[in-house]
Amino acid sequence: MSHEAVRVDPDMEYLTPGVVDLEQMFWTGLGATYTHCNQVWPNLYIGDKKTALEKPGLVEMGVTHIINAAEGTWNNVSTEMIHSLFLVNPSGDIFLEKHWKSVVSRSVCDYFLEAREKALDPEDVPPVISTPHHYLISIYRDKLFFLSVIQTEVPPLFVIEFLHRVAEMIQDYFGECSETVIKDNVVMVYELLEEMLDNGFPLATESNVLKEMIRPPTILRSVVNTLTGSSNVGDKLPTGQLSTIPWRRAGVKYTNNEAYFDVVEEIDAILDRTGTTVFAEIQGVVEACVKLSGMPDLTLSFMNPRLLDDVSFHPCVRYKRWESERVLSFIPPDGNFTLMTYHVNAQNLVAIPVYVKHSINFFESGSGGRLDLTVGPKQTMGKTVEGVLVTVHMPKTVLSVSLNATQGSYTYDNATKVLVWDIGKLNPQKLPNLRGSLSLQTGAPKPEENPSLNIDLKIQQLAISGLKVNRLDMFGEKYKPFKGVKYITKAGKFQVRM
C-alpha cells in the first residue's frame, strides 16, 4: 500500500492521494462534500444505494455496470446508540455538533433539512427519518431542532426521551433553551453532553449529579471566573454516582428548610358547536421545589387519592407504598422536580369552567363574514377565572378582521391566519364580547370549514378535580421544615369546535 501520494498517469496532473490523506478525508469529512455520487476516476463513480437505484440518472451518466461493494447491512461495525447530535436553528443552520464516536459529516443533516422544508410546520417534520446510512431522530423544542444521528436499531423513544432530557438540562442550567444561550455557553453545553452520554449510552442524566460535576453558572461566579480564570467544572469529584440515591446529592445544607408543592391541573376538553362536551379529562402534575438539608424522607398524602386514575412518578417515589397505601413516600432530589403526574378518572364528570357563545358566518355572495364571540364563566367553584385567551385559526381566505372587543384586545396575524383575543380576568357581571366583520380574499369561494377556538385560562387556588393534599411528613431529619402547597387550574388542550 502506498502511503504517499502517487502520480499514476505521467501525462496527467492528477495525484492519487495516499492512504493517510484518504483516511484524513474520510475521518474529517473535509475536502469533499457528501454527495450521492462522485466521479473518482474518469468514468468510474462511487455512489450510494440511492444512486444505484435511480435508473434514469444512471443512464444519463452513462453507467453500464454496477458493482455492489457494501458489506453486510452496513459496512462497518457500529455499536453505539446515539452517534452524534446536531443542534439546528429554525433557519436551518447547524450551530452545535457533538460526536460521541467517529465524526459524522454534517451533510447527513441535508436529509433532515429537506424534510423540514417540505413540512409546513416545524411540528410536522417526521421525528424519524431514514437515510441511506443513518437514521435521524429529531425533536423540535423551544424553536430548536435537536437532531441525533444513529446507525443501528435502538428504541426511538429512548433517543427522543434522551433528547428531551438534554433540552431540559440546558433549560435547567441556563434558565432557557435558546440558540443564543447555547452559543454563549457552548463549552459548558459541550461538557454537559460529554457527561450525559458515554459511547452513545446515557451516563448521567440526573440534574443533581450533573450539577456536582459541572456547576451551573451564576452571575457572581462568572465574574469570579473571569477574574481568577477558573471555570465551572467541578474540582471536587461527584459523590452522586456512588450514593445509594442517584438523584440526590449528599451534604445538602440550607439555612431555611422549605418544601413547596404545586398541584397544577390542566383541563383537556373538546366541546362541540352546541357547547356539549365531546371529551374532557383532567391531567395533573405535582411540581415540587424542595430545599431541605440532609437526607429527608418525605411522605405526602392526599385527602382523596382515589380520584387519581393513572399516575407516573419520579424515580424517587416508592411505588410499593403507593400501591398499598396511596401515599407518596420519597427521598426528594434537591431543588425543582416533577414529583408525579396523574390523570383523573375519566368517569368523573369534569367541571368545565367557562362557556363560549360563538357564531361565525361567511356570506354566500360577497367576500366577507361576521364573527361574534362571548365568553362566560360556568363552573368555577367561586373562583375567578384569569388569563383568558382565545385563539382562533381562521380559514386561509380570511384576509383581515375588523372587530370590536368589549374587554381585552385582539390581534390578527395575516401570515399565520391566527386571531388572538386576550381577555384577561372574566367578570361574571359583564361578559366580554368580540364581534365584527371578516373580509375574505376576493373571488375566493366561501370557506366550507369553520375554525375551532382554543382557550387558555387559569384559576388560582383551585384544583378542579377536587384533589387535596392531606399532609406532608418528614422523617430522617430533625429540623422543622416550612411546607407549602399551591393549587392551580389551567386549560390544557381546551378546544371549542365552531
Add this chain to the structure above:
Amino acid sequence: MSANSAFNEEKGGSSNVGEPEYGHDPASGGIFSSDYKRHDDLKEMLDSNKDSLKLEAMKRIVAMIARGKNASDLFPAVVKNVACKNIEVKKLVYVYLVRYAEEQQDLALLSISTFQRGLKDPNQLIRASALRVLSSIRVTIIVPIMMLAIKEAASDMSPYVRKTAAHAIPKLYSLDPDQKDCLIEVIEKLLADKTTLVAGSVVMAFEEVCPERIDLIHKNYRKLCNLLIDVEEWGQVVIINMLTRYARTQFLNPNMNESLLEEGGGEKAFYGSDGDDDEEEDKDEKDKKKAEAPSVVKRKPYVMDPDHRLLLRNTKPLLQSRNAAVVMAVAQLYFHLAPKAEVGVIAKALVRLMRSHSEVQYVVLQNVATMSIKRRGMFEPYLKSFYIRSTDPTQIKVLKLEVLTNLANETNISTILREFQTYIKSMDKDFVAATIQAIGRCATNIGEVRDTCLNGLVQLLSNRDELVVAESVVVIKKLLQMQPEQHSDIIKHMAKLTDNIQVPMARASILWLIGEYCEHVPKIAPDVLRKMAKTFTNEEDIVKLQIINLAAKLYLTNSKQTKLLTQYVLNLAKYDQNYDIRDRARFIRQLIVPTDKSGALSKYAKKLFLALKPAPVLESPFKDRDHFQLGSLSHLLNAKAGGYQELPDWPEAAPDPSVRNVEVPEWTKCSSREKRKEKKVEKPFYSDSEGESGPTESADSASDTASDSESGSEESGSGSESEESDQQSESGSEEDEEEEERKKKKEKIKAKKPVPESDSEQSSEEEGKKTESKNKPRRGGSDTESGEDKDSETESSESEEEESEEESEEETKKKKKATVSKPPSKPPKIDNKKEKKEMSLLDLDDFDPAPSLSQVTPLNNFLSSSLVTDLEGLSLTDNVLSPTTITPSGNLKTYELLHRITGEGLSVEYCFSRQPFSPDPHMVAVQIQFTNSAASEAKNLHIEDAKLQSGMRMKEFPEIETLPAGETVSVVMGIDFCDSTQAANFQLCTHTRKFFVSIQPPVGELMMPIFMTENEFKKEQETLLQSPGQLMGMNEITEKVTLGEKCHGEHAVIQRVTTAANLSRVPCGSDKECSPPVPLPPSPVHRFAGKTVTSGSLVLVSVVTKDNGAAQVTVNCEKMVIGTMLVKDILQTLTQ
C-alpha cells in the same frame, strides 16, 4: 439548503491548513468578543505555565470543535497538557483527545501512559474517567492495553468503575471485533455483578457484542428481574428489551391454548366474526377452555413458568415510570409475552404518554396502531383519548385516525362516524383525505354502516375541494365493488363528475367503475367513453390506461355503439409516448378484435375482462407489523434496521427451566471475600423485595431483604464469626466514604428500632393479594401507620387479621425477651432464627407459635440477599410451607398445602409420614389429607404439571374421583427430592380449578432411620473422619448449644431430635459394660443414625449433654449442605 452552502464555505475555509483560523471565543463573553486570535497564539497559550491561559485556550478550542471547525493541527500542543494538574484543563484536553486521537495516532500514543497511571489511581472517579477516555481513543495499536484495562476494571471494587468497564466493552468491540471472545468473558463476569449501577450497562454491552449468547443470561435472569426496579431508567429499557427476547426463547406461549382452540373449527366462526380480540370474549374463551380442558381437550393445560411470571410481575410497576421509553419497553414486553387477559394493563399507561411531547406521541401512536389491530378491546375504553384536535400536527392526526379506525366496531361506530364528520370539515386537506379513507375502511369492516358511509361519501362528491372529491371517489369505488347492483345511481352520479374532477386517480377510478359495471349504466357508459376519447391525449397515464380498459369492456358488451370509438382510442394509444400504454393498446387490440391471426385467447376475452373481481380488502397499513418487536426502530420504519434482533418465535416445548437455578452456595464459599463484598456493595433502594417499608426506614438505610438480619446482628454488637470476619475484611477494602455511609445506616436502623408492630398487618394484606405478593415475603421495616384504605382493600376477613396481629405482637415481645435473656455466646443465631420467624409470619394466615419454621428457611442465613430473592423466584406460590399444628398422633408435623380460603373450601394438608414409600424406596413418602369444607363436592382431585428441579421425581397419588362436602380423605404420594430441600412445585387440580402448590421438605425428612450399634456408629464415624483427604470425605460439623428449659433430660432430647429428623436412636448406655475400656465420657451421649433417602449417604448425629444445660451437637454426613442444615435444625429444636 442555503444554510448548507454557508456551512460548506465555512468548512472550506478551515480545511485549508495554511489559512489562518479565526476563533471567536463565546466562552469569554463580551470581554474578548472583538479580539480575534489565530491558532498560533492558542499554541502559545497552551505552552504557557499559567493554568488560566491554558484553560482559556482549551475553552476556545472546544468551542471550535463544537461548531464543527477543524482544530486538528493543534494536536501536538494540546496533547502535552494531558498530564496537567488542573482538573478543568484536563477535562477539556480529554474532550479534545477523544475527538482527534484517531486522526493523530502517533501523537495520541504519547498520552496513553497518563491514562495508564490514572487507571491505578486510588480515587475511583479518576480510574473511571481514565478508562473512559482511554477506551474512547480509537487507535488500534492500544487494543491490548484497552483489553487489559477493561479486564482489570471489571473486577474493580467500585461499582462505578465496573460500570465504566461495561461501557468500554462495546467501544473496544467496534474497534477490534477479533477481541470478541475475551470480551464475552468480561461480560459474563459483569453479568454476575449484583449492583444496579452495573446491570444496565453490562446488558447494553451484551446486546451489542454477543446478543446471540442467550445462555449467559440464564444464571442471571432472576437477579435481573429482581433488580430491575432499581436500575436507572436507561438501563431498564435495555434490560427489558433483552429480557423480552430471552423470554421468547425460554418460555411457552401463554396464549398457546387459545390459539389452538381458535383453530379448532367451529369456534373460529363463532369468535372470528369481529376479531376475537375483545377482552370479555377472551375471558369467556378462557372459562370455556378451563371447563373443557380436562374433559374434551386432552391436552396438557398451560402452566406459566414461575420465571415468566416473575418477569411480568417485576416489570409491571415500571409502567408508572416518568420515562416514556421505559413505559414503552414494558408495554411491548407485555404485548409480546403476557397472556391475552393481562395485556390490558398497558393501555392506560400508553394513553398517558399521549399527553407527552409530539415526538413521543408519534412513536406511541404507531405502536398503539399496531397493537389495536391485534387487541382491540384493550384500547376501547380510551377511545375518546384518540379524538383529534385541530392543533395536532398532521402526522399525529393521521395516526390517531388510524387508531380510531382500528377501534371501530358495531357499538361505537356511530360515535366514531360523528367524530369523522367533524374532521371532514377540517382545513387540513391531507387529514381530510385520510379521514375519507378511514370512513371507507370502517364501511368495509362493519356491514351495518356501509350504506350510511356510502351516502355520506357521495355527499362529499359535491365538495368544493377537489382533493376531497377525488379521495371520496377512490373510496367509493372500493366500496361499490362489494355490492354494485344496488348502486347504479351512484355510478351514474359519478359518471357525471368526470367533467369536473381533475385528479387523475379519481378520474381513473370513475372510469374503471363505469367499465366494470357498464351493464348497470348501459346508456351513460358509451357517452363517457366518447368524452374521454376527445380528451385522451391530454390525460395522465393512469387515466389513459383506464380509458383503454373502458373501451375494451364496452366493446365486448356493446360493440355496436362503441366499435368505432374503441378503434379510435386504441389508435391514439398506439402512438402514445408511454410504452406501457402502447403495450396495453396492442395487447387489447389483439385480444378483443377477432382477426384471423388472433389465437384462442380472444374467445375468452369477455371472461378475462369481465370476470367477477374480488372486492378489495381495505387493510390497515399497520397490519402484521407486530412481527417486529414493538417499540423498536424497525417497527417504526416497518423495515429492518441494522443491528435489529429478531424476536424469536415461542418454542414448541419449554427448554429446561432449571438452567436458571442458581446454585446454593456452600458454607465455605460464602465466606469468600469477593462474594461478601459484592453483597455489601449492593444497595437496592426501592426494590420489590423491600416491600412496603415504613416511613422511618428510608431508602438510604439500605437494609433491605436479607442484609437486614445481618445488620441486626451488627447492632447487637456480636456477629457470628464468619460474619464478623467478613465485615472486617470488607471495611478494610472499602472506600472511606462508603463506610461512613454504612455507619449512618446503622444509626438509622437503631433509630427506627422502637417501632415493632404491625408487620402482620401487611401480611394479611399480602394474603389478600395472593399472586402479587410472592416475591416479597420478607419485610424489612415496620410500619406504624396502617392506612384504613388498606384494610378495606384486603380480601381476607377482619377477624383473621386481628388474630394474626395479636399473635405477632406477642411474638415480637417474646422475641425481645429472648434476645435479652440469651447468654452472650449464642445470640446471633437465635436472633437470626427469630428474625426469620418474623419474616415467615407474613406467609401465614393461622399462625402457630410452634418453633419448627426455621427448618424451612435456615438456608437464608448464609445466602447473600440477592440469592435469597433468586430463591424466592423459585417458589411457585405464596403458600410457603406453613406448619399449623402438631398432630396429636405421634411426632408428625402437618403442613398446609392449600388453605381453605384460597382453595375455595378445599383445604389440603400434608405431612411426612416417615414410612418407607413402597413403590420406590428412593422417594420420601408424603401423606396428603384433603378436607372438603365447601358446600358442594369436589371432583377429580389430581396432580398435574409438576415443575421439578432436574433430577427430582414424583410419584403422584391416584386421582380421587369425588370428595363429598365435609369429608376428609388421605392419600400418599412419593417425591424424590434428590437430597435437596428444593421445593417440588406442582398443580393441584379439581374439576373446576387449579392451584399452584409446592412441597418443600425440611432437611430432617430427607433421611430414613437405619439401625446401628454404638460400636458400628463409632467405627463409621471414625473411618469417615480419618479420610479427610478424599474427595468425598465426610464432614463433621459441631456446634455448642444451651438446652432449652424444657429440654433437660434424656428423654426430651431424644424426642426432640427424632422429631426434627427422621433418625433412629443408636442404643447405648445399656451396652456400656461391653464397650472397650475407654474412659466413659463425663456426660451422656445420645447417638442417632440414618441415611439420606436418595443417595443413601450416612447421617450420624451425636448429642453430648452436660449437667449445666450445655450441650454439643455433632453431625457427620458426606453431604455437607445437609449436615449444615441438620445441625441448625437440631440446635433450634433443642433450644426451645
